Structure formats: structure tokens, C-alpha cells
Amino acid sequence: MRYMFLIMILMWVGMLRAQVFDVDTVVYNGTLEQHINLVFLSEGYLEGELDDFVSDVDQFTSYFFNTYPFSRYTSYFNVFLIKVPSAESGADHPGTATDVTEPVFPIGSVNTYFDAQFDYFDIHRLLVANDVAALNLVLALNLPQYDQAFLLVNSPAYGGSGGAIPVSSLNSAAAEIMMHELGHSFAHLADEYYAGDVYAGEFDNMTKETNAQLIRWKNWIGDAGVGIYKHCCGSMAEQWYRPHENCKMRYLNRDFCAICAQAIVERIHDLVSPLLGYEPMQGSPILETLPVTFKLNLIHPEALTLKRIWKLNEVIVGIDTDSIIVSRDMFDDGMNRLIVTIEDTTDLLRIDGHADKHIDLVMWEWESLLTATQDVVFDNKKMRIDVSPNPSSEFINVEISGIESGAIEVVLRTVVGNIVRRGDMQINEHYQMHIDGLAPGLYVLIIKWRGRLLVNEKIVIH
Numbered sequence: 224m225r226y227m228f229l230i231m232i233l234m235w236v237g238m239l240r241a242q243v244f245d246v247d248t249v250v251y252n253g254t255l256e257q258h259i260n261l262v263f264l265s266e267g268y269l270e271g272e273l274d275d276f277v278s279d280v281d282q283f284t285s286y287f288f289n290t291y292p293f294s295r296y297t298s299y300f301n302v303f304l305i306k307v308p309s310a311e312s313g314a315d316h317p318g319t320a321t322d323v324t325e326p327v328f329p330i331g332s333v334n335t336y337f338d339a340q341f342d343y344f345d346i347h348r349l350l351v352a353n354d355v356a357a358l359n360l361v362l363a364l365n366l367p368q369y370d371q372a373f374l375l376v377n378s379p380a381y382g383g384s385g386g387a388i389p390v391s392s393l394n395s396a397a398a399e400i401m402m403h404e405l406g407h408s409f410a411h412l413a414d415e416y417y418a419g420d421v422y423a424g425e426f427d428n429m430t431k432e433t434n435a436q437l438i439r440w441k442n443w444i445g446d447a448g449v450g451i452y453k454h455c456c457g458s459m460a461e462q463w464y465r466p467h468e469n470c471k472m473r474y475l476n477r478d479f480c481a482i483c484a485q486a487i488v489e490r491i492h493d494l495v496s497p498l499l500g501y502e503p504m505q506g507s508p509i510l511e512t513l514p515v516t517f518k519l520n521l522i523h524p525e526a527l528t529l530k531r532i533w534k535l536n537e538v539i540v541g542i543d544t545d546s547i548i549v550s551r552d553m554f555d556d557g558m559n560r561l562i563v564t565i566e567d568t569t570d571l572l573r574i575d576g577h578a579d580k581h582i583d584l585v586m587w588e589w590e591s592l593l594t595a596t597q598d599v600v601f602d603n604k605k606m607r608i609d610v611s612p613n614p615s616s617e618f619i620n621v622e623i624s625g626i627e628s629g630a631i632e633v634v635l636r637t638v639v640g641n642i643v644r645r646g647d648m649q650i651n652e653h654y655q656m657h658i659d660g661l662a663p664g665l666y667v668l669i670i671k672w673r674g675r676l677l678v679n680e681k682i683v684i685h
Contacts, residue, residue, distance in 0.1 A: 230254035232547070233570040242357070242364050247277065248286050250302040253522070255368040259494050261287075262369045263304045264361065266352065267335045267377035269280035270308040279375060279393060280304045286398040287405075292571055294486040294586075295525050296491050297328040305365050307336050314378045314392070320347035328380050337350065339376045339390065350382030350390050352490050358388060370494055371409050373401065377387040404477065406472050410487045415455040415480075423463050427486040428472060431462055440482045442573035442588040488571050491580075497522045498565055498583040499527055505587060514550040517561060517587065521545060538568040551611065554564045560633065561587045588682065590614065606677065614683035621654045623677075635682065657682055 252258055263283065280302075285649065288297045309331040318330035320342040327347055337352040352358055352374055353511040362372055376382075383391040383400040385407030386608045391400045396473040406412040413429035421655065423429070426444035432438045433451055443449040448467055454460040465473070523529055533541035536555050541547040541563075549561065565583040591626065605624040613619070621633055627648060635644040643661060648654035659683050670678035 229672045242292075242361050244308075244361065244365055247306070248301070249304055249602075250288075250300065252298050253303055253499065255301060255446065256344075257495060257499050258301045258522075259299055259368070259370045259491065260368055261300055261302045261365050262362070262372050263302075264337075264372060264374050265305070265307045265309075265360070265377070266339045267309050267313045269301060269305075269310075269312050272312065273306045273308060276375065276377070278317075281633065283375070283401060285374075287402070288404050291478055291684045292487050295569070295571070296488070297525060298522050299491055299497075301497055303360060303366055303369075307361060309333075309335040314376050317342050318378070319345055321345045323347045326653050330398065337374065338375070339378075341378075341380060341382050343384070346383045349380075349384055350376060350380075351384045351386075352388070352390060352393055355388075371405070373405070384524055385657070396475055403471055405476060406483060406487070408482065409500055410490045412472050412483050412486055414466065415470045417457050417460040417463070417508065420457060420459045423459060423614040428466055428470075428480070428482050430464055431675065433464065438464075439548050440526060442575070443481050445487075446528065449481055461550045473561050482569050483515075484572065488567075489574070492567065495522070496583050497524075497567065499584070501585050503587070507586075514548050516546055516548050517563070518546040519563065519585070520566070521565065524567065524569065526569060528567050530566050530568045531560065531563060533563045533664050535559065558588060571675055585625060606672075608670065608678060609671075609679070610678065612682075614685055615658060616663075616685040617659050619656045619658060619682065621648060621656065621670065622652075623648070623670075623672075624651050629673050631677075632669075632671045632674075634671075636669060638667060 246332065247411060256264055261396055263280045265273060268276045284302050284349065287293055288670065291424070292436050312562055313333045314329060314335060315332045315338070316326070316330055317332070317340065318325040324347070337358050338354040339350060339352050341347060341350050343349040343351045362369055372388045374388055376390060376392045378392045379394055380392055381394040381396060381478060383389065383404055385404045387408060389401065389404030389408045391397045391404065394400070411426065413424065413426040415428060425431070427439065430438060431628065435441060435444050435612065436452065438451060440449060443466070448469065451464050452466070452468055454465060463506070466482040467682040469477055470480035470483055471477045472483055498521060500521065502518040519531065521529060531541070531543050531545065533547050535553060540549070540553070564586050566578055569582065575627050606623060609622040623631055631648045633646045633654060634658060635658065636642050643666070644658060646656055663684050666682045667681050668678060668682045669676070
């Protein structure tokens, strides 16, 4: 029994190893965790035909990125391919379809990796992969971070299917088939021709609702050809309605209608945020260097539709910029809060409450205890005193101008009066007091000129 268990483990490891294939990058826009990852798998390609598969994927990828509305969000996607060789070329054609006069092309059975076949459910054009388990295992072992997979079958016959992983042949209409099937798989859209009672249901582009004030595409009615159009023909077809008469989800070689395009964009928003990162990171010392530059790292749609609003203490300080510079004179005494919101305001969306679901927000907070620049009048002499940063963790900068001469004493004390740092500086001299090594907490900075107190302020050390 022990040896049998070992043999089973070795067989399983061998099977896993056999399912690891070459993965090529077709388009790379950024990290897999922050982008939508499309992956093409080959089916019915011999080892010697995999270069053809690479060329086929290049053509499909180009078509994908030129199809509206994906063309507006190309920078949101990565594209990969997995080279899966088959023992024989093509796909099974049992010749069992009842919707055509068979054989449309020669009947035959071939040995392919995912066991693709035409004539599924006796529908000639319905091309599927029978070995879904193998398909899922190859994806799990080779590109587990994928968001949408697509199986490309090496056959010139017309065919394809939807489902979680859409399938297409290499027919001249294959690219259009792919985009239609991605409408199902990627955006969960219904057909806008009546595919049968079993496929009817409530979708973004299909409903039984007829009230123009309640229907889910109410904000589009009367514009871009959107209305409430009855399906035809079938036992239950007339109970169902579509939003458009001329959409890619009904006919090939058409654009996606406004409702389907909206669903695709919302799916993109569901999968990834346009916010990749920001600086400074939250929790890092903000006031180490002044002025402070706050930056966003964003994925911008091609139409540049990201709305960015920056507010410092509830006052707008920037609009539609990826960075702003905040100087000390913009701070309030005490706590300060900088907030930036990011929302895609594309004209492809007319969804009530969209901002409640798909808006990104970054917030920074810091405490300012010491004004950077102070004007002090002493013996009819006006001095300008600059102390920064506050809070700090490494050093405190002091500059004093406005008087001609005189030694300046700079002292840093604990709140109970113990001197922890002391130094002397001259007028118009840049002085830097190093504070690294001091325990975090509240301290008091004392500045004296000719023994007379100029500054007595709190300093926060991180």
C-alpha cells in the first residue's frame, strides 16, 4: 500500500509537470495584480504549428484593442498566450448537427489536448472544449492570475461558443466571434437575438421590464438607438426585451450598443482600480522636506476621463492633475487633511450612484505645530525665522534673517526641561540640528538672540 501511494504521487507529479507549457507575453502594461490579464490557449495546433498560433494571437489581440469600448481601456490589460501542443491538428467533427445538411466539411475525429468538437448539442457552429478539467488545470498551473481566458481552435470552419472560457475557430469571422463571445464571458451579456428559453433571463441587456422609468437602461432611452425592443420568436420570446436593434450581441460586424458598452466598462471597473499607488505612503513622515509633493500613479483610459479632485482641509487645491505641491503656508495649525478622489467620468456610463461604487480615495493626515516662517519684531528690528520640518525624525532646519549680526543660540529640550541638543548659529546662516537617536515624542525648541527669547515652540519627533 505504501508503494502504491508513492506511485500515485509520482503519477500525479508527472501529470502536473506534463501540463506546464511555455507562456509568452503579448502585451504588458503592468503588474498582474493591478491589471486585467487576458490569456489565449492553443487547441488543435501541432508542435510545429505553434508559431502560427503566436501570429493568430497577435491578430486577435490587435482586433480586441481596436474594438469599442475596449479601445478606450487598452492600458488596463495585459495579454499572454499559453502554447499547448496537440497530437493532431484541428477539432472533432462528428457530423451530427441537425441545423445544417451534414457534412458541411469532412467528418472526422482528431486527438487534441482539450478535445474540441463542432456539432455540440447538434448545432454545427457550436464549437466547445469537452475536457474542461484539463483546460482549468493548464490555466491553474501556467497563469493562475488570469482574469479572462480564450481558447483558439486551429480550424478554418465557422464556430465558437461562450461560457466561462469562450472558444473560437480561425474562420474569417473568428475575430468577430471572439468579441461577441467575450461579451458573454467577460461582461455577462445576453444574446440580443433570441437564443432560446433556456438562455433567457435578467441581464444588463435583457429584461421583462417595460416601464421606461424602471428599466435598467432608463438613462439611455431615446439616445444612441436605445429603446425597449421585443424579442422574437419563440415560445417565451415575446416576454423579453432588448435595448437595441443593431448590436454586436445580435449581429456580427456591428459595434456594441451603448448598454453593452456600459456593461463592459463596469466590468473593467469591477476588476481593477485606476489607482496603482501614491506618494508619500500613508504613515511616512510628510513634513521631512518642504514643500511636499503628493503624487498619484494611475492607469489612464485612452480618453483621459479620470476626474481627480484634491482638497486640503476641505478647500480644493487641485483638479485633474496627478500631483500637487503643498507648501507650509497652505497648512492649518494643528491637524491637516489632504484628500484626493479619483473617478472615471467616461461618457460611456450613465449609471445612478456610480461614484458610490467606483470611486477611489487617498487621504493623508499630519499635524503642524510650528509655522514654517515667523516674523518677529525685536527692538524695532524685524526678523524672519524659518524652522522646518515639524514633525521630523532626522533633523531640524533653522534660518534667521533681518538683523545684521549677533550669535544665535538654538536649544532643544524635553517637556520637563532637560536639554538634549544645543547649537550656535549666525544670522543669515543655514543651521541644521540633527535629532536622530532621540526618542519619539514632544520636545520644545528654544531660540535666543543675545540672550533674549525669540522662539519657544513645540516640536514633534517621530
